[in-house]
Amino acid sequence: MSLGTAILGAICGMLGSFAVLRKQSLLGDAISHAALPGIAISFLITGTKETNVLLLGALISGLIGAFWIRGIVKKTHLKTDTALGLILSVFFGFGMMLLTYIQKLPNSNQSGLEKFLFGQAATLLARDVWFMAIVTGVCVVVLLLFWKEFKILLFDADYAKTLGFDTKKIDVLITSFIVIAIILGLQTVGVVLMSAMLLAPAAAARQWTNSLSVMVILAAVFGAISGVMGTAISANQNNLSTGPVIVLVAAIFVIFSFIFSPSRGLLFRQIRFIQNRNNLKLHKTLAFMFDIAKNHKDISHPHTIKILNNFQGFTRRSLSKLEQKEYIRINGRMWSMTEKGYHFAANLYNQQVAKDD
Structure with a gap:
């Protein structure tokens, strides 16, 4: 049978x-x-x-x-x-x-x-x-x-x-x-x-x-x-x-x-959604830092983390992940953008401008 x-x-x-x-x-x-x-x-x-x-x-x-x-x-x-x-x-x-x-x-x-x-x-x-x-x-x-x-x-x-x-x-x-x-x-x-x-x-x-x-x-x-x-x-x-x-x-x-x-599974789809959302937060945070850094001759010019926390989506967790990727450095309550982070953000920023245009 x-x-x-x-x-x-x-x-x-x-x-x-x-x-x-x-x-x-x-x-x-x-x-x-x-x-x-x-x-x-x-x-x-x-x-x-x-x-x-x-x-x-x-x-x-x-x-x-x-x-x-x-x-x-x-x-x-x-x-x-x-x-x-x-x-x-x-x-x-x-x-x-x-x-x-x-x-x-x-x-x-x-x-x-x-x-x-x-x-x-x-x-x-x-x-x-x-x-x-x-x-x-x-x-x-x-x-x-x-x-x-x-x-x-x-x-x-x-x-x-x-x-x-x-x-x-x-x-x-x-x-x-x-x-x-x-x-x-x-x-x-x-x-x-x-x-x-x-x-x-x-x-x-x-x-x-x-x-x-x-x-x-x-x-x-x-x-x-x-x-x-x-x-x-x-x-x-x-x-x-x-x-x-x-x-x-x-x-x-x-x-x-x-x-x-x-x-196609619901579990992995949800995982990808969360990952994409987190990446978006990181990119928004990095783009904001880039806007600050590009207006200064020295990209390592210090700014307080408190400024970033005044904006929605910019969290200490995002900053910690950016530091792990070596895009920024954090020293106490001060941060500075690295050369690697600056160039990555510049490319990301240019892509966003191209899409907006």
């Missing part, structure tokens, strides 16, 4: 990266909900609870929903988010209506359809894991073969057209694989939570890098770890569903990345 959830997390992370970068965050939610009517209709037609049959119906329904979204966006004036919300609500409403109807049938207790709402990883069989592994392998091969096309379409579709690429086919290929990944996860995570499994690893990976290849790899790793850890936690605790626990572990990766990533 751990291997199956790890494979699922990896493929969702890889393909979710494209959904996140294409600003289609609701696509996973819409397709997973759009798959519900397909599951119900497959059961009504075949009368079997065979997982592969139900997932085939989900795949067909999900693909229909995905391409309806594309058609609505291209043939109407509606935005993508509107089309996603429309398909999500209509298909999910239709699916819930069919499930309500199925519950009243004599064989409804044998359907096993409820596992597709919130997932049931315990129902994964060895053949399901092998099937996930094969699909993941195919996805990796396709990504490697069409990496250049995917990358160009992702960042500049118009440029891709000028190079002669068939952007429609490439877009259909990406969308189809995203739908397949979502359908694979329905049995484990469920319709309701599948979008989080698709987006969370990719959102976490995006915080750590600006490289598409690195992001795809990181998202796959985050997704796989989330699957393994979520499965392990639910297996060691009673009455814990595997799907929700996997999603919660993935959410922890997202929160950790949002806070601690060096380039």
Whole structure:
């Protein structure tokens, strides 16, 4: 079971990266909900609870929903988010209506359809894991073969057209694989939570890098770890569903990345903000000293620190840092500007004048 959830997390992370970068965050939610009517209709037609049959119906329904979204966006004036919300609500409403109807049938207790709402990883069989592994392998091969096309379409579709690429086919290929990944996860995570499994690893990976290849790899790793850890936690605790626990572990990766990533993390952003503010204080203090020193023939002409403290932002701490940088010297309550500090302030002052002009 751990291997199956790890494979699922990896493929969702890889393909979710494209959904996140294409600003289609609701696509996973819409397709997973759009798959519900397909599951119900497959059961009504075949009368079997065979997982592969139900997932085939989900795949067909999900693909229909995905391409309806594309058609609505291209043939109407509606935005993508509107089309996603429309398909999500209509298909999910239709699916819930069919499930309500199925519950009243004599064989409804044998359907096993409820596992597709919130997932049931315990129902994964060895053949399901092998099937996930094969699909993941195919996805990796396709990504490697069409990496250049995917990358160009992702960042500049118009440029891709000028190079002669068939952007429609490439877009259909990406969308189809995203739908397949979502359908694979329905049995484990469920319709309701599948979008989080698709987006969370990719959102976490995006915080750590600006490289598409690195992001795809990181998202796959985050997704796989989330699957393994979520499965392990639910297996060691009673009455814990595997799907929700996997999603919660993935959410922890997202929160950790949002806070601690060096380039975009909130913590380091706040640290940089404080550093920039402190540097600004130092520069303002040094510029003020420069204004005093340049009016005297001797730049070491002494002035009391008390003068500086009459101005907002000029603190003893700022003076101490300037002394550490060897821009000024302090002797008791007297200060003097060094040659190094004078020339640095002169360059800073000239830059400021140029910007003002």
